[in-house]
Amino acid sequence: MVTSFNRRCGETIVMKTIESKEPQAHTANIRGEFRELIQHLRDDGKRVDEPKARALFETAAEVITGLETAFQHYEEKREEAWK
Numbered sequence: 001m002v003t004s005f006n007r008r009c010g011e012t013i014v015m016k017t018i019e020s021k022e023p024q025a026h027t028a029n030i031r032g033e034f035r036e037l038i039q040h041l042r043d044d045g046k047r048v049d050e051p052k053a054r055a056l057f058e059t060a061a062e063v064i065t066g067l068e069t070a071f072q073h074y075e076e077k078r079e080e081a082w083k
Helices: 023-047 051-076
Strands: 002-006 012-016
Touching (some): 023 051
Antiparallel strands (some): 002 012
């Protein structure tokens, strides 16, 4: 199943919905979405000239990178809380 969302600028965002009951399937799917968003933020940061906007995009990319890492740690059971 695929879920679509429309952006204001007319682009369509497609997010895959997984039917699995396995948490790791869902965390892997979300991690992929995070990676796409991180790349999008970094690409947009290179396209704008305003330093504050660049900083905003890079900060957002770093925050989402932290979330992606947390999901990965869950999948790998690296942290004590996930064991």
